[in-house]
Amino acid sequence: MPILPLIDLLILVSTASLFVGFVLKAVDITTRYSPTVLGFSSLDFVLITGICMGLALVLAARSWVKLNEAKIRAVRSNSVVRGSRRLRREMEDLAAAEEQAFEEAEEARAEMR
Numbered sequence: 001m002p003i004l005p006l007i008d009l010l011i012l013v014s015t016a017s018l019f020v021g022f023v024l025k026a027v028d029i030t031t032r033y034s035p036t037v038l039g040f041s042s043l044d045f046v047l048i049t050g051i052c053m054g055l056a057l058v059l060a061a062r063s064w065v066k067l068n069e070a071k072i073r074a075v076r077s078n079s080v081v082r083g084s085r086r087l088r089r090e091m092e093d094l095a096a097a098e099e100q101a102f103e104e105a106e107e108a109r110a111e112m113r
Contacts, residue, residue, distance in 0.1 A: 003059055003062075003063045004063075006059060007056045007059050007060055007063075010052045010053070010055050010056035010059070011052070011053070011056050013048075013052050014048070014049040014050075014051075014052035014053045014056070015049075017045045017046075017048040017049045017052065018045065018046065018049040020037060020045050021042040021043070021044075021045030021046045021048075021049065022042070024036070024037065024041065024042035024045065025042035028042060
């Protein structure tokens, strides 16, 4: 199921509910009448706006992560491979240095005898 139409719908609903909330608040301020639509006040419509925008943001973030998941995994695996290669080279260098130090110590011990 495509996710972009759902994100667009959530943004449309949030914009419409924000507009309705502002109209209800304007009527409430300018008159003595306190209007509601289906039992929702102006503050309720602002809360609906926040919830819809939050859901749209979450859906957009999830779809972006899903779209770029393969690239992220490739970058991570490359960095892991590079790190393991570097670690292996460092271990080989340390082993070579230890071997050279051992040989030098053996030569020095042989000279002392």
